[in-house]
Amino acid sequence: MRLLAAEGLAVSRGGLRVIEGLGFTLDAGEALVLRGPNGIGKTTLLRCIAGLQPPAAGSIVLAEDAVAYAAHADGIKPALSVAENLAFWARVFGGTGAAAALRAMDLEALADRPAGALSAGQKRRLGLARLMVTGRPLWVLDEPTVSLDAASTLRFAEVVRAHLDGGGAALMATHIELGIAGARALDLTPYRASGAAPARPHSFNEAFA
Amino acid sequence: MRLLAAEGLAVSRGGLRVIEGLGFTLDAGEALVLRGPNGIGKTTLLRCIAGLQPPAAGSIVLAEDAVAYAAHADGIKPALSVAENLAFWARVFGGTGAAAALRAMDLEALADRPAGALSAGQKRRLGLARLMVTGRPLWVLDEPTVSLDAASTLRFAEVVRAHLDGGGAALMATHIELGIAGARALDLTPYRASGAAPARPHSFNEAFA
Amino acid sequence: MLALLIRDLRLAVRAGGGFGLGVAFFLILSALVPFGVGPDRAALAPVAPGILWVGALLACLLSLDRIFALDHEDGSLDLLATAPLPLEGAVAVKALAHWITTGLPLILAAPLFGVLLQLPPAAMPWLIVSLLVGTPALSMLGAFGAALTVGLRRGGLLMSLLVLPLYIPTLIFGAEVTRRGAEGLGAATPLVFLAGITLGALALIPFAASAALRVNLR
Amino acid sequence: MLALLIRDLRLAVRAGGGFGLGVAFFLILSALVPFGVGPDRAALAPVAPGILWVGALLACLLSLDRIFALDHEDGSLDLLATAPLPLEGAVAVKALAHWITTGLPLILAAPLFGVLLQLPPAAMPWLIVSLLVGTPALSMLGAFGAALTVGLRRGGLLMSLLVLPLYIPTLIFGAEVTRRGAEGLGAATPLVFLAGITLGALALIPFAASAALRVNLR
Amino acid sequence: MIDLGRYAFAVLASYGIGLALLGGLVWHTLAANARARRALETHERRSDNG
Amino acid sequence: MSLWEYANPVRFMQVSGRMLPWVAAGAVIGTVGGLGWGFLTPDDFRQGSTVKIVFLHVPAAMMAINIWVMMLVASLIWIIRRHHVSALAAKAAAPIGAVMTLIALATGALWGQPMWGTWWEWDPRLTSFLILFLFYLGYIALWSAIEDPDSAADLTGVLCLVGSVFALLSRYAVLFWSQGLHQGASLSVQSGERMSHVYRYPLYLAMIGFGLLFLTLLLIRTRTEIRKRRLAALLARETRA
Ligand code: HEM
Ligand SMILES: Nc1ncnc2c1ncn2[C@@H]1O[C@H](COP(=O)(O)OP(=O)(O)OP(=O)(O)O)[C@@H](O)[C@H]1O
Ligand SMILES: Nc1ncnc2c1ncn2[C@@H]1O[C@H](COP(=O)(O)OP(=O)(O)OP(=O)(O)O)[C@@H](O)[C@H]1O
Ligand SMILES: [Mg+2]
Ligand SMILES: [Mg+2]
Secondary structure (H helix, E strand, C coil): CEEEEEEEEEEEECCEEEEEEEEEEEECCCEEEEECCCCCCHHHHHHHHCCCCCCCEEEEEECCCCEEEECCCCCCCCCCEHHHHHHHHHHHCCCCCHHHHHHHCCCHHHCCCEHHHCCHHHHHHHHHHHHHHHCCCEEEEECCCCCCCHHHHHHHHHHHHHHHHCCCEEEEECCCCCCCCCCEEEECHHHECCCCCCCCCCCHHHHCC | CEEEEEEEEEEEECCEEEEEEEEEEEECCCEEEEECCCCCCHHHHHHHHCCCCCCCEEEEEECCCCEEEECCCCCCCCCCEHHHHHHHHHHHCCCCCHHHHHHHCCCHHHCCCEHHHCCHHHHHHHHHHHHHHHCCCEEEEECCCCCCCHHHHHHHHHHHHHHHHCCCEEEEECCCCCCCCCCEEEECHHHECCCCCCCCCCCHHHHCC | CHHHHHHHHHHHHCCCCCCCHHHHHHHHHHHHHHHHHCCCHHHHHHHHHHHHHHHHHHHHHHCHHHCCHHHHHCCHHHHHHHCCCCHHHHHHHHHHHHHHHHHHHHHHHHHHHHHHCCCCHHHHHHHHHHHHHHHHHHHHHHHHHHHHCCCCCCCHHHHHHHHHHHHHHHHHHHHHHHHHHHCCCCCHHHHHHHHHHHHHHHHHHHHHHHHHHHHHHC | CHHHHHHHHHHHHCCCCCCCHHHHHHHHHHHHHHHHHCCCHHHHHHHHHHHHHHHHHHHHHHCHHHCCHHHHHCCHHHHHHCCCCCHHHHHHHHHHHHHHHHHHHHHHHHHHHHHHCCCCHHHHHHHHHHHHHHHHHHHHHHHHHHHHCCCCCCCHHHHHHHHHHHHHHHHHHHHHHHHHHHHCCCCHHHHHHHHHHHHHHHHHHHHHHHHHHHHHHC | CCCCHHHHHHHHHHHHHHHHHHHHHHHHHHHHHHHHHHHHHHHHHHHHHC | CCHHHHHCHHHHHHHHHHHHHHHHHHHHHHHHHHHHHHHHCCCECCCEHHHHHHHHHHHHHHHHHHHHHHHHHHHHHHHHHCCHHHHHHHHHHHHHHHHHHHHHHHHHHHHHHHHHCCCCCCCHHHHHHHHHHHHHHHHHHHHHHCCCHHHHHHHHHHHHHHHHHHHHHHHHHHHHHCCCCCCCCCCCCCCHHHCCHHHHHHHHHHHHHHHHHHHHHHHHHHHHHHHHHHHHHHHHHHHHC
């Protein structure tokens, strides 16, 4: 089943296109890893697909309410406990399985700890656990394994694998090896925007350039 | 020349010891990489050595004003340009070489860009450039290569190498390979605090445990 | 929606969340004005209704940046925008949470501060009614100002500048109700206007605020 | 030190830095009080000195969280603490930058707001002198409050609560100078007290503030 | 010189302040416009050469 | 010819460049002529020489309101049709409106001193102008606080819409709140006799002058904004490349 199809996609940041002419598809059970040097536009592309910003050109076809997005900032409230943080997102997304998510990310021992008292890697694990309670098929992840130790990276790979096997899909940007078997890679370098003027200006920078 | 000597060191976080009985030394020209699972206490240890929190027990011997510390937060002002950010820290530390640092981190093209408009990796590079203008011998770095692409990680390794060759030293916490030739590694797992009551309580949590 | 309300209330009540600080600020202001003005009852009594309303308004204003700024910083707002809630609903719920944690305690505490400022007893019920009717509009308009400035680092003061003129009609009618009440005149007309403004704000502002929020998120 | 001062001023002037917003807030407050109190000049004039001083104090207060909070969030404060500056000096410089960007514009704009609040013309010079002498203490005490609450997420309202009581002596003497000036009485005694408070705060508070800062950083 | 009577201050101050504000606005408008034009021209010349 | 033609930066630069000399000449004639003629009018029997203030006060007051309305229209065009130049025109108009408001307030205050014995009175007319000034300030501050021009245009547009509603509301609130001293509109058709012809014609001339002055300044400032945006766009493209 097709979960995501992008065609002729251009995305812009700061009013200028960073990526142009990108097309790809993502079916259930697939994982796609975005690669490319710093500043090429991975984060921008992911925000676009998550629906947080409109594309500058081209089309993104996906089912409504299909995307679960996880960025550098995890949306974790330091004053709430780990379990409370997770339960909140579970309720908002109408999902279930908070307990299973805690177990999968090895956070059970920390469940009652206020999230502000977690180390960098523990916080990241909580952020990833949140994905599991959204119940959404398409995971869109920006550098998901930052700060994770080797064991947690393995655990993360397993969780993604299970999600794919259950009919989900994952789109991830990263600079390091994720260790997810069978993931396709897509290097964004060839799609760097050329800087040619677009037909229909989308921003001030384009309208006046 | 000895730059740092720690002995019988215990550090605590949230009033509880996380690391105990740690001893190590660092001489000019050496690099030491701290490893260990998430939450073992790497960040805490580094803050302690940077002088931001006192050790719970043991001693840290280092010269005054020897440490340059770089953490997850880079101390970058989004409203100032890249060059202005760097120039400020150069003046505060009485250091020079802002231009050289920009070059070393490949930031010259971005020098006039407001720092708020950098991508995650570009911001990180600016944070690392700051180290070079402090003129301090001992670099204390917490996960320095997070978000860096392969080319920038290489560049970072070169910069550290040059710093070591110039008589400096570096203490770094990381989960991924830094690629610095000749760096020693120190795994913190064996020093995990046992939870035994200390002889002299250092915090409320210890005094009443 | 309910989950969001509960979370916001819980966050407000947790240590450092700032529940009750609005009231504390209101108290301090009511205490400061006599210091500034001098303890003379004849000078204080006529200005008391106005000062009380201005104080309520400022206490409300000072806590506005909590509505969205924290959620923006830690990424929750991005996640809420992609969640299956309508953003308008989320805005309204957050304004409601703000009112429950700031407006409501203020209303409960107002009689006390009335006494501090020598407010005539006859005006007391009018003060409470006017606050009850008017403060929801303050929270809602405040949410709009907060949504406009959420992307800006420390937009607090700018937000005050944007929001205060929007508060003026509410303030005028609210204080007028209290003052007329104190003097035994009919206060029904301004009260009706006050209610009209509040209802209008509650009905329309969530759309403006969520539009502003969407712009700031992109 | 100079580098720090220049950076702070530059940050304040940059877009979104909030320079001049203190004045804007002061203006809005002076405009709001009459809306609350009513347009009657007889009611306004006697309370004008007090309201003006309370307004200056609140404008100052609202911009306090800029002193340290941003630098704490982005890690600059950690770096400053490990830099070869004495932390006391850094605190004093940051308070000075706050005064230049908030107190000074306030003083320049005060006569205008005096007119809005129907302040008697005779009181005008006294208002300015009292603000000139008193506001440095407000910035310094504010830096102390900001240092105490810097670790807390959104400590703004809590900080107001801590700082306002510290402001009371300054407020009392400052408003007293203006009021006596307005009535043509001798204002020298409260002015001396005001100056004394300011000098004391400038001499001692940097130490307390930097101690608080060190605790919050560890 | 026309005689303004006892209201001379009010009238002269009004015209003074009013014209000063207008003049300031005009000056700022023209200065900003000249600055923007120069900046754009230097930039275009530089990129033509380079 | 569609509106887009004019809202297109290149076309706007051409047309405005051709219009400017004529409009500017009219503005100079109207403003200098109206104010100069006004200054030389004879004293009023009741108000004495203070009547001369009216030639600054009334045109400025009218422009202050009209400019806000123009900003509202420009904001709507931007929000609905996404014409970039109209967003910049709204931005360019705001400081002019703020200065006009300030002139109305300042001349009114100076007039109030001899007429009512006070610089400032919380009269509804004056009060609504103060509120209008606050709205201008907030609008300008929001534009300058946001760096990304696309967001800034959208957010200030929304603020302008909401602000207009509340400016109107405040006007009614203020009328309810205080009776006031300010005279009504004596230029309106019904009360034609209230102002003698001696004052009426220079006042008309000054009003036309102020309108043309606004148009001149608006065109220049919009051109400035366009050039700034163009430079920013070119620089952005270069650093990115
Ligand atoms: C700060 C104070 C003041 C403000 C903001 C203000 C505002 C205005 C406004 C908005 C108008 C426009 C009238 C129209 O609709 O055409 C106006 C007209 C006028 N104002 Fe003022 N005013 C102020 C003070 C005064 C004072 C003190 C006086 C004189 C005593 C005065 C005398 C007039 C006169 C004679 C007109 C012309 C009325 C007419 O014929 O339309 N104003 N003012
Ligand atoms: N606010 C902004 N204004 C203007 N340009 C920006 C802004 N934010 C980012 N950019 C630029 O947009 C480009 C794309 O940024 P983006 O964050 O998408 O890169 P990325 O591929 O995620 O990089 P990284 O691997 O470093 O995270 C970069 O060149 C960056 O400098
Ligand atoms: N504010 C706090 N209060 C109580 N405990 C805390 C607090 N902050 C961190 N901790 C705990 O202290 C321990 C050490 O944390 P630290 O951040 O030093 O770990 P770390 O080794 O840097 O981990 P990571 O690799 O995930 O960054 C962790 O177990 C963490 O949960
Ligand atoms: Mg990125
Ligand atoms: Mg860590």
